[in-house]
Amino acid sequence: NAGVTQTPKFQVLKTGQSMTLQCAQDMNHEYMSWYRQDPGMGLRLIHYSVGAGITDQGEVPNGYNVSRSTTEDFPLRLLSAAPSQTSVYFCASSYVVFGGMNTEAFFGQGTRLTVV
């Protein structure tokens, strides 16, 4: 059972380049989300999804796009990379129970992105 798999683990981009961070889970979780982690800022929510075809913005969505065509995959796209997007990115997934509460979130191992 792989859980949540993120690729790549490390990436260096030049300013203005675009790329897609991949996230896949094999637990049939409805809820998937992307966070970025910066020193002293904790985990900040970028985008999230409660099922295939349904996405919504989190706290820091600017400069990022998402789509969810299947239950398993939730890719994060950087449209035009900027140095301010240098961060560690985590994907997480969980079940959603009655009332909209998330159960235990499982995190991927993270992608360390540097934009130069």
Place this chain on the structure above:
Amino acid sequence: QQPVQSPQAVILREGEDAVINCSSSKALYSVHWYRQKHGEAPIFLMILLKGGEQKGHDKISASFNEKKQQSSLYLTASQLSYSGTYFCGTGMEYGNKLVFGAGTILRVKS
């Protein structure tokens, strides 16, 4: 909208106790607690639902006071393995999304 955690950092000796607090300006439906070791992904500790319940396993427990919109994580008789960054995550009723605080760095020394 991020919950506020306090303290930002705490240093303990083995065997000492610690309390980490998490508060929100919005009404909460659930509170999650996670621990992250350096260079690793966050790992789930526990979830608390509104109703003022207290949960725990081993020497780590937590409480949730929805009237005060606060939760506290209690670590008793701390061990070296407790070192890491602790995050609280908050969920609003019917809100689905999970929003985390800035974290509390806990270091346990021998």
